[in-house]
Amino acid sequence: MDLSKEDRIPPFVEELIGTLGVHAQYVLHGNIRDLHLVRRRGREEFHSLLDVLWNPLRRKGYQALVLCDQVSGFRVAQVGEGDVQAAVAELLQGPGDFPGQTAAQRQAAVEQVRNITNGWARQRDEMVRDGRRLRPLRVALVIDHASRLLTDPSRLTPDERDFFLACLKLAHEARTLVPRTGSAVVPKGPGLFNPVIWLAEGERDVPAWLVSGSERIRAVAVPEPDADERTTMAGLLHQRYERYAGHGARDGSAAPAPPADVPASTPSAPAATVSAAASAAFAAASATVPAVPAGVDAEETARAVGAFARAASGLSLRAMEESVKLARSRGLPFAAMPDAVRIYRLGVEKNPWSRGEIRQRILRGEDPRNERSIPSRVLGQEAAVAMTLDILKRAALGLSGAQATSPGHRPRGVLFFAGPTGTGKTELAKAVASVLFDSDQAYLRFDMSEFSAAHSADRLVGAPPGYVGYEAGGELTSAVRENPFRVVLFDEIEKADKGILDKFLQVLEDGRLTDGQGVTTYFSECVLIFTSNLGVQRTDPGTGEREWIVAPGTPYKELETTVRDNVKKHFEQVIGRPELMNRIGGNVVVFDFISDDVAEQIFDLQVRNIQRQLAQGHRLVLRIEDKARRELLEHCTRDKWNGGRGIGMVLETHLINPLARALFAAPELGPGTTVVVTDVREDDSGRVDARVVLKEGNAVDGGSRLG
Numbered sequence: 001m002d003l004s005k006e007d008r009i010p011p012f013v014e015e016l017i018g019t020l021g022v023h024a025q026y027v028l029h030g031n032i033r034d035l036h037l038v039r040r041r042g043r044e045e046f047h048s049l050l051d052v053l054w055n056p057l058r059r060k061g062y063q064a065l066v067l068c069d070q071v072s073g074f075r076v077a078q079v080g081e082g083d084v085q086a087a088v089a090e091l092l093q094g095p096g097d098f099p100g101q102t103a104a105q106r107q108a109a110v111e112q113v114r115n116i117t118n119g120w121a122r123q124r125d126e127m128v129r130d131g132r133r134l135r136p137l138r139v140a141l142v143i144d145h146a147s148r149l150l151t152d153p154s155r156l157t158p159d160e161r162d163f164f165l166a167c168l169k170l171a172h173e174a175r176t177l178v179p180r181t182g183s184a185v186v187p188k189g190p191g192l193f194n195p196v197i198w199l200a201e202g203e204r205d206v207p208a209w210l211v212s213g214s215e216r217i218r219a220v221a222v223p224e225p226d227a228d229e230r231t232t233m234a235g236l237l238h239q240r241y242e243r244y245a246g247h248g249a250r251d252g253s254a255a256p257a258p259p260a261d262v263p264a265s266t267p268s269a270p271a272a273t274v275s276a277a278a279s280a281a282f283a284a285a286s287a288t289v290p291a292v293p294a295g296v297d298a299e300e301t302a303r304a305v306g307a308f309a310r311a312a313s314g315l316s317l318r319a320m321e322e323s324v325k326l327a328r329s330r331g332l333p334f335a336a337m338p339d340a341v342r343i344y345r346l347g348v349e350k351n352p353w354s355r356g357e358i359r360q361r362i363l364r365g366e367d368p369r370n371e372r373s374i375p376s377r378v379l380g381q382e383a384a385v386a387m388t389l390d391i392l393k394r395a396a397l398g399l400s401g402a403q404a405t406s407p408g409h410r411p412r413g414v415l416f417f418a419g420p421t422g423t424g425k426t427e428l429a430k431a432v433a434s435v436l437f438d439s440d441q442a443y444l445r446f447d448m449s450e451f452s453a454a455h456s457a458d459r460l461v462g463a464p465p466g467y468v469g470y471e472a473g474g475e476l477t478s479a480v481r482e483n484p485f486r487v488v489l490f491d492e493i494e495k496a497d498k499g500i501l502d503k504f505l506q507v508l509e510d511g512r513l514t515d516g517q518g519v520t521t522y523f524s525e526c527v528l529i530f531t532s533n534l535g536v537q538r539t540d541p542g543t544g545e546r547e548w549i550v551a552p553g554t555p556y557k558e559l560e561t562t563v564r565d566n567v568k569k570h571f572e573q574v575i576g577r578p579e580l581m582n583r584i585g586g587n588v589v590v591f592d593f594i595s596d597d598v599a600e601q602i603f604d605l606q607v608r609n610i611q612r613q614l615a616q617g618h619r620l621v622l623r624i625e626d627k628a629r630r631e632l633l634e635h636c637t638r639d640k641w642n643g644g645r646g647i648g649m650v651l652e653t654h655l656i657n658p659l660a661r662a663l664f665a666a667p668e669l670g671p672g673t674t675v676v677v678t679d680v681r682e683d684d685s686g687r688v689d690a691r692v693v694l695k696e697g698n699a700v701d702g703g704s705r706l707g
Contacts, residue, residue, distance in 0.1 A: 008039035020192040023218040024174040030222040035317040054078040069144040146198040147205035171216040231309040311338035365435035378424040380598030409511035409524040417531040419591030422643025425531040433487035448496040462516030477521040508583040535563030552593040552640035560590040599637040619671035631680035662692040
């Protein structure tokens with residue numbers, strides 16, 4: 001990759017090259033394992049990090065690039081012209097361990113680094129060629145995997161401290177060398193250091209004082225690719241795909257492997273560089289790509305490239321290259337690159353969202369004649385159920401966030417259930433999971449009252465390095481990686497700590513979270529549901545007591561407006577997170593108080609559940625006489641504030657407890673016995689009790705009758 005003055009290199013490389021006269025060492029951190037775009041001779045190309053570092057260094061007169069790490073020690077990675085390869089290899093001979101296990105090995109490693117930074121000045125001064133002493137070599141040293149040199153950057157062992165302190169001293173003791181070109185002509189200008197370049201994933205992976213304590217050491221960030229770079233990369237990969245796969249690959253045929261003379265990039269380390277010959281081979285291959293004809297083909301290509309770039313949002317350029325390899329191995333056409341990217345991200349090929357089956361399940365899920373449908377499971381919430389089904393249909397069609405210029409990888413659907421307690425919010429979330437993925441195993445619930453402490457966010461995404469629980473990972477991120485097609489319920493979200501709410505900002509906007517171990521989890525195939533009782537009560541500023549804002553019987557439109565306004569006020573004014581409310585947007589689903597008719601339906605449903613349990617578990621028939629049923633119904637539906645859950649609690653105390661007492665006192669009951677509830681009475685103390693009569697007989701109807 002020969003560069004001219006008109007060529008363009010990444011800005012971080014320009015920063016490094018432009019400061020070689022004042023900085024002796026650099027810490028390159030961030031996106032160091034990626035491919036990087038350069039513009040050469042008017043054409044865009046992509047190369048590994050060492051390639052984009054070496055070629056500008058060579059133009060500056062550097063003769064070799066030396067690479068070292070803990071496994072391979074010191075070795076020559078790139079060389080210029082002449083016999084430099086042999087000369088540097090000879091000078092590198094000797095102990096090659098880096099940084100070494102013993103004090104003697106570490107001292108030898110530091111001495112080798114010292115020799116490299118001064119160009120082996122002493123050794124070269126003792127060498128004579130054509131009657132002249134040899135000048136120091138212009139060499140750059142790259143220390144790869146610097147993040148793995150320390151066990152804990154905040155708690156250095158004495159050996160680690162001494163090693164980095166020695167490297168810091170080397171930076172201060174280093175002297176600039178006169179630049180030279182391959183022709184051995186010494187140009188006018190300032191001298192340049194033989195730089196030591198540390199490659200680290202994070203700036204703090206090396207001791208903080210190494211960078212902050214010296215003007216000779218500079219931290220340089222290597223950024224993630226932006227949208228323009230991903231679009232350029234998508235175009236280059238399309239050229240490569242067409243060149244190696246042939247235009248026949250558009251119909252889905254498998255692509256042949258690349259020619260042997262074009263090397264594949266190695267994702268594990270930037271040390272696997274593209275040689276100058278390989279670069280020329282790739283450039284020649286790209287140059288011979290047939291021109292895309294104007295018209296329909298050009299438009300199709302532009303759409304395919306744009307779709308690939310948008311789907312690859314958040315991915316590195318190397319990941320885009322790997323996605324193309326994945327598509328070729330599976331025989332996917334380039335137009336299907338978004339599918340290949342999804343497979344690359346999630347690791348699974350199946351996509352329930354893309355099948356017609358999920359649409360059929362949603363249609364069955366809204367059919368009230370189906371006993372497992374959402375309207376059958378969530379009673380009396382027609383408006384909430386209708387809005388939820390609309391959002392599910394939008395998710396199934398992939399239209400969530402379609403109004404945005406770049407919707408990115410947001411979750412398939414986001415729902416915020418608000419309203420009085422006991423009205424079916426949690427039950428609706430379970431019904432959504434059953435309808436979408438036909439399994440309750442796809443339903444993942446987090447009770448956010450357990451995440452009210454400031455440190456509780458670590459449970460969701462994993463503890464940071466050095467803290468207890470770091471190895472375990474996060475409960476949320478681990479579960480979604482295990483099965484990315486899930487309904488995730490965050491129950492009573494208002495009880496969560498503000499730090500957890502900040503995590504949701506990233507999930508709602510980008511559809512991803514990075515846990516404490518640095519592993520990224522994608523939520524692009526999930527449906528996220530938040531439930532809350534916000535908007536129905538408020539705290540009186542004078543007394544500090546909780547008071548109701550809405551009441552049973554409030555018209556639904558009025559209740560919906562009140563709840564929405566108060567939810568918005570809570571996020572914007574109380575907790576100061578207006579951006580979170582902005583991302584939830586119009587997905588707030590408001591639940592109504594249950595009506596008298598719905599309360600009676602819920603009562604009958606729960607009594608039938610009790611009858612079924614007795615029939616299946618004890619082979620007993622439960623029958624409630626009409627008078628007892630009316631009295632029991634009146635007690636259960638007297639208080640609408642607690643909704644359906646309140647009905648169940650009253651049934652438990654007024655019916656199940658008396659039944660349990662009667663059955664426990666009669667252990668000799670045989671199968672088929674009929675248990676008759678004849679009366680329900682309330683005594684002067686307020687205690688309600690049911691009169692139970694046991695009748696021997698055969699269970700004919702399985703206990704299905706209420707009266």
